[in-house]
Amino acid sequence: MKLRLTLVFAVAIITGALGQSKPAPSTSTQKHDTPPPKDASATGEQLYREHCARCHRPPDEISPNAVRAVLQHMRVRANLRAQDEQALLKYLAPGR
Amino acid sequence: MTRALQLCAFMVCAALFTYGQASRPVISGGAGFIATSDGGNSSYQPVIAPVAAIPLGDKFLIEARGDVREFIFETLSGHDHQFFGSLEYLQLDYIANRKMTITVGRFLTPFGIYNERITPIWIRNFQDAPIIFPIGTRTTGSSDGAMVRGVIAGNDAAQWNYAAYFSASSNVEQFVSGRAAGFRTGLFFPHHGFEAGVSYQRFLQDQHVNATGLYAVWQPPTVPIEVRSEFAHSPSGQGYWIEGASRVPDSQASLIKRLQPIARFQQFFRDQFIPEDSLPGRDTSRFDAGFNYYLPSNVRVNASYGRVFSGPDDRNVWNVAVTYRILFPISGRSQ
Numbered sequence: 526m527k528l529r530l531t532l533v534f535a536v537a538i539i540t541g542a543l544g545q546s547k548p549a550p551s552t553s554t555q556k557h558d559t560p561p562p563k564d565a566s567a568t569g570e571q572l573y574r575e576h577c578a579r580c581h582r583p584p585d586e587i588s589p590n591a592v593r594a595v596l597q598h599m600r601v602r603a604n605l606r607a608q609d610e611q612a613l614l615k616y617l618a619p620g621r
Numbered sequence: 622m623t624r625a626l627q628l629c630a631f632m633v634c635a636a637l638f639t640y641g642q643a644s645r646p647v648i649s650g651g652a653g654f655i656a657t658s659d660g661g662n663s664s665y666q667p668v669i670a671p672v673a674a675i676p677l678g679d680k681f682l683i684e685a686r687g688d689v690r691e692f693i694f695e696t697l698s699g700h701d702h703q704f705f706g707s708l709e710y711l712q713l714d715y716i717a718n719r720k721m722t723i724t725v726g727r728f729l730t731p732f733g734i735y736n737e738r739i740t741p742i743w744i745r746n747f748q749d750a751p752i753i754f755p756i757g758t759r760t761t762g763s764s765d766g767a768m769v770r771g772v773i774a775g776n777d778a779a780q781w782n783y784a785a786y787f788s789a790s791s792n793v794e795q796f797v798s799g800r801a802a803g804f805r806t807g808l809f810f811p812h813h814g815f816e817a818g819v820s821y822q823r824f825l826q827d828q829h830v831n832a833t834g835l836y837a838v839w840q841p842p843t844v845p846i847e848v849r850s851e852f853a854h855s856p857s858g859q860g861y862w863i864e865g866a867s868r869v870p871d872s873q874a875s876l877i878k879r880l881q882p883i884a885r886f887q888q889f890f891r892d893q894f895i896p897e898d899s900l901p902g903r904d905t906s907r908f909d910a911g912f913n914y915y916l917p918s919n920v921r922v923n924a925s926y927g928r929v930f931s932g933p934d935d936r937n938v939w940n941v942a943v944t945y946r947i948l949f950p951i952s953g954r955s956q
Contacts, residue, residue, distance in 0.1 A: 575811035579840060579847075580738050582869040585919050590950035594647040597682050597716075598674040602737070604772045604782050606719045607679075 569616025576603045577613075589618040644676035645950045650686065651743035653944035660929075660936035664694040670709075670742055671947065685711040708795040709740075709763055719775075724768040727796055731768065731784035731805040732757030732820040733836045733851045743946040746883040747909050747925055749938065751862040753889055755899035756853035757822045757832040760799040764788030773806075780809045782818075790826050800826040807836070814840035820853075828895065830856050840868065857898045860889030870915055881913040883925065905931040911940070919946035 573583065577599065587595070596610045596617075605613070650672035657664045668690040675683040686709045693702045712726035729737045736758050739745050754762075770784035783806040790800035802825065807818020820834035834853040840846070845868035852861040864885040870878050888906045911925025920943065927938040 575814065578869060579814070579816075579838060581741075581744050582915065583872055584946060584948050585872045585917055587948060588950050590645045591647045591649075591948060593644040594674045594676050594682075594950070595649065595948070597644060597676045597679075598647075598649075598672075598684060600716060601682065601684075601714050601722050601724075601770070604719060604770075604775075604780065 569612040569614070572605075572609050572613055573616060576605065576609075583617075587617060592618040644679070646673065646675040647948070647950050648673055649946075649948045651741050651944055651946055653742045653942055655742075655748050655940065655942040657748070658937075658939040660934075660938070662695060664692060666690050666692055668742055672741075680716050682714040682716065683712070684714065706795075707761070719772050721769055721771040724770065725766075727763050727765050727798070728768055728786070730758045730762055730764045730788070730801075730803070730822070731770070731786060732803060732822055732832070733805065733834045733853065734838060734849065735851060736762050739849070742942075743919075743921060743944045746864060746866055746913065746923070747885055747911070747927075748923065748940045748942050749909075749927070751851065751885075752887050752901060752905060752907065753851065753853040753860040753862065756855045756857070756860075757803070757820055757834055759801070759822075759824055759832075759898070761797050763798055764801065765791045765796055765798040775809075778810065778812055780811075782807055782809060799824060803832075805834075812842070814842050814847075830895070855898075856893050857895045857900050858889055858891040858893075860887065862887035866913075874915070879915040881915070882910075883912060884908075884910045901931060903932055903934075905929065905934075907938075909938075919948070920944070921946075 577583070592614055596605075596613055599605060600607075600610050648671060650670045652669040653667075655666040655668065657666070668688070670686060670688045672686045673684065677683065687707065688709055689704075689706045691702055691704055693700055708727065710726070710728045712724050712728045715723045717723065729740075731737055735751060735754060740750070740762075742748075764786055766786060766788040768784060768786035771782065773781045773783055775781055783804060785804040787802045788798050788800060791798045801822055803820065803822035805818060805820040807816050809816040815838070817835070817837040820832075820836070822832040824830045824832065832853065832855040834851060836851045837849070839848045846865060847868055848863065848865050850861065850863040853859065862885060864883070866883040867881050870881060886906075886908050888904075889901055890904050891900070891902065894902070907927055907929045909925050909927035911923070914922045916922065923940070923942040923944060925940045927940075929936050929938060
């Protein structure tokens, strides 16, 4: 009985999750008549939302000198690619 | 003590080695103060849990996290206190590519999602760990040995990730671990905000036992909520927890939107009695509800009320905490 309830619960969550297909709108992009260019920082923001924000919010402030090590730390934790790390670096520390 | 000094010396040398490199070592982690009333017994815990990340070029990384806390509790004659210090991980990572990272040293046991992702004091929504947390993470939540992890296959829309490990038995202070082997593997769909997976651990010392687990995390892109859940089974018993919250607000959120309601329900069903399994002796259910309020400068106020249903042990549990997320680079030359 307990196992059956667990299975029903798991199937319900999976079905519901995969039924949601529309990605969330970007919070920082402005309204455009044409789609905004997919530059590195936009990709970085999307990556942050999809990977990092699963567990935590962005820091209120982050020193550009700290970003690289933090991203390397998270590359191991969140299975990020090298290019993801670069995109997130541009998003979190635009001046680097 | 000597071992701790040797470790500190090693990390300082590693930090000096990286002086002037593009990747600067970082001290991060969390600190906080937790006040708890559990069945009328009050306790207070000042906590600091620093994390060090020391990159050695682009491929190697040394990571470490400690947890230092004073446990202050009421006695018949007033208050007493006890000091706890633990090294949760100290690992060397070799990032071969996205498919494989090789880790050696002491690392967090990859079972489910709670131990690896949600334990930091500044991340967890409830200061009390789930009841089933000891399943699959014996004996300390940390393992001493080697681990491989990465993505078996994937693209921008989906990834199949994994972590597999072997741990040796150790009774050395600060490096206590059990002899065990296991894995966690999951499917992650970034655009849907959904991940689900399974975990397995074979505990290989004393009484050999299997632990299995399921987990799911869902942040629907169109609705500002997040749901996390785990189920775990072992010969000691089985149980689950499910936690819901509004989406974590970003740093530009208005004062009202910085409030994040949270709730968790969990149950544990006892099977065999196994000594020192750190699980309740009888069937137990618990419901918690509360909130996080995110203040500026990485400070968070966290409060919750919980009700435990466990026969004669029914009780109320209150938690109030203030947490601070630490994040600053170790100084070096400007790039």
